[in-house]
Amino acid sequence: MFKNMKYVGYLVIVFIVATSCSSYQKALKSEDVKVKYDLAESLYKEGKYPKANRLFEQILPKYAGKPQGERVVFMYADALYKDEDYYTAAYQFERFSTSYPNSQKSEEAAFYSAKSSYMLSPVFSIDQADTYSALNKLQGFINNYPQSEFLSEANEMVQKLTSKLEKKELEIAKNYSKTYYYKSSIKSIDNFLLDYPGSSYKEEALFVKLDASYKLAINSYEYLIKDRLLEAQEAYDDLLKYFPNTTFADQASKIQEDIKEELSKRS
Template identity: 50%
Template sequence: MFLKMRKLIPFLSLILVMSSCNEYQKVLKNEDVKAKFDLAQKYYDAGDYKRANRLFEQIAPKYVGKPQGERVMFFFANTFFERKDYNMAGYQFERFIKSYPKSEKVPEASFLGAKSYYMLSPAYSLDQTDTNKALVKLQTFINMYPDSEYFDEANKMAKELTTKKEKKAFEIAKQFNKLGHFDYSFLTPAMAAFDNFISDYPGSIFREEALYLKFESATEYALNSFARWKPERLASAKTAYNVLKKQYPDTKFAEEADKLLGKIQEEIETPTTTKEKETK
């Protein structure tokens, strides 16, 4: 008996699936808006966001200005989010907020819209347009809804995206620094990039290393300059060292920094002759 029942289960499941498909197709082609709303709600509650999305899409225009319109539009936006179509989710949540600015669902819609753009944020090495958009949306949510249940998560996401932007800017500066070891002309943009990074991201986790690498670039730049420019550039390099030590007295780069400072002092006391690959 048990074996017979086991054989029947797949068959019964198939019948249920076919019945559900038939119901869906029938309602989809029907003009009965109420029937579509009820079935869309059923699919939404069951987690079948693909079918719910299609039905909500059909009836959303019919509910504009009606009491159920707010509910339909929010669920419609959320079906995109649940299906990981974050571009459309972000757009639809923005539409919901504009259409129903006084809705009690606005804080949640604001958060989910921001999170949609957060999910679109690419690796730090790629274009950060979506990252910037997500940060704006997240900061707006954080400022407007400090008591929201989503506040901590929003803060965490904003911090993660900020770090991603910091890393991109930092890696660009580091790349100039690396190139500067082979071509001294890259040391000028390296120092400028580190200065911009330090100014733009004062609380960055990469700040200490940025200050050290700025000093390293400045030292290489000074040591490989023409004699007439060396004194000024050596002095600038020493200033960069002092800034690093003042802000990070126990810096983890102390050993490397002190060695470079030793080269600067030696050059000041005993200037070397001009090299062929000097910078201007």
């Protein structure tokens, strides 16, 4: 008896799935726009975003300029976002904001267009073009909607993206030093400190400059060493000025001792 019930249940599930698939395939092939719309909306509400999107793609041109078009475009953009197709979602949300600037959903669409771009930002170690693009979009959103309910989240994303760019610049400077391009390392740090004066990486940046300055000095021609040692001393003083209890104290002190020793030879 129990086995028969399980079998019947299995057949019911198979029938439902088959019917559902059949309805979906029929809707895809149908010329009736309303059939496509109704099923797309139903699939969207059920969280079946890939299937919903195939239908939305078919009906979008049909609803251009019509009252329902606003709803279709927003659902399509939202489904793309939830399906993690962030490139297309960013475009469709932006398209919505442009096409329906007076919509109650315009602010939300502008935010999610920017957030979609944020989601595309890669790890700091590779090209950051998408990060810059996301920052521009987020800053534009913040400027346009200073009272938005999404403002806090937008500011948080800006901070995270900025920190990523800071990390990228710092790593470039460190790599210059590792490959013996000490001048380039120092120049990169100087630019970093100008661009990001309040960076959470400032302490490490100042230490990198100290280390590179000392290495540049001792690897210079003799007639340049003293002046460059004095510049390294200035880099040490700057580190201690801003971070008297620096976490790089042991390494910095060792460099400082070496600077003094080298200077004493040239006094």
